Amino acid sequence: MKRLLFSMAVCIAPTMALAQPPGGPGSRGGEQGGPRGGNRGMQNGFGGPGRNAGQSPIEKLMQFDANGDGVLSEDELSDPRLQNLFKRADANGDGTLTQYEMAAMFTNQSQAGSRPGGPPQGFGGGPGGFGGGPPQGFGGGPPQGFGGGPGGPNGFQPPRPGTILPEQLIEMLELTDAQRKKLAALQELVDKRMEKILTEEQAQKLQFGPQGPPHEGGPRREGGPRSQGDRPPRE
Amino acid sequence: MHLISRRRALAAGSLSLWTTKGLFAEQLMLPTPRLTEGPFYPDHLPLDQDNDLIVIKDSTTPAVGEITHFTGRILSRSGSPIRNATIEIWQCDANAVYLHSADSNGKKDQQDKHFQGYGKFETASDGGYRFRTIKPVPYPGRPAPHIHIKVSAGDRELLTTQCMIRGHEGNSRDGVFRSAGDVVDHELIQADFKKVPDSKLDEYSAVFDIVLGRTPDDRQIERPRNS
Known part of the structure; x- marks a missing residue:
């Protein structure tokens, strides 16, 4: 079980890292043009989004993992502008960053950076949250650990275990159709791999909790309307 | 927990196999994100376009605001300095008025006539740039104080971005x-604005290195496809 939780945490980590405040339009003042507007045509492919985009923050940092050991050391981080971030993320101060430390910081940052009094995030209770508690059947019962943050009225349904990006996050990040397609393909891959790893019994437990499949109605995640009435307005 | 320590152990064991790769790798730097202009x-560039925005020409009255030494280097993704690059900066004055008729026309009384509002600098072989300007202030609708930046080579614009003040409370609302x-x-578009020690005028210094996504040469090759 421990092992299983671990591997799931790996699946979930990038999700949490992406749980950022919605970068949606704020109060538009006189000066604020559209993001990346301006003379876009003049500088296609230059600067950040061309290269940085499409990668999770963890992926961006792991590019620096020169020896490929899955851990980022201070020496490897050749971009001095990221030293600050490194120090903040290096929770135990050992001069190396594990992906867990990164995920933890990104989660904290996104919470700290969210607009005060803004829409509740209700996602990402810290990396320890998921799987930290007693094994509480993922389908049943109130969401434990996962989504343990300041959930608020918008509190997400716990996603199916192994979900790379829950629907709500996809909405929040406003993924393009192309991105959604790629994500769906990746999800399929993850699901297939998971199927191979787990025995049928384990898969059942994972999906429906220790009680097994519910006798009435479908699994919880399928039923019940999503409470989205109070989602922030989108443009 | 067991698993992690085992992973660590494995990683340590394989380290010797991999270090050579790291040794020969070029320095890697992430490109500075592109931001709106x-x-x-x-709309009318000032007569004085030098890198000192605090004093216009031979004026004896300096601009209002906290003097800031805004410096940095323009680099490629592999960390090598870009020479002969032109960097332009522009920002609103301490009273939140831009050097642009669409902004200043209605704010003539508010505008600080002694702030240059715009400056230009060409890098030498070290890729370095240097401006003397004011510490940026918020603008209505833009709670994050910022300096606008445009980097070009010849007539080719390479990057338009902005530098914001690290840790400023307005950033998260911007x-x-x-x-x-x-x-x-976010790390790549912020600079620390630090008080210069022993400065009588309470001056600040901010270092903001700019990394271009591709070299100008790459861009020339790409251009036909993009246009």
């Missing part, structure tokens, strides 16, 4: 900042 790139990307991107 905004509407107030000066639309441009928020849509700039994730936490890593």
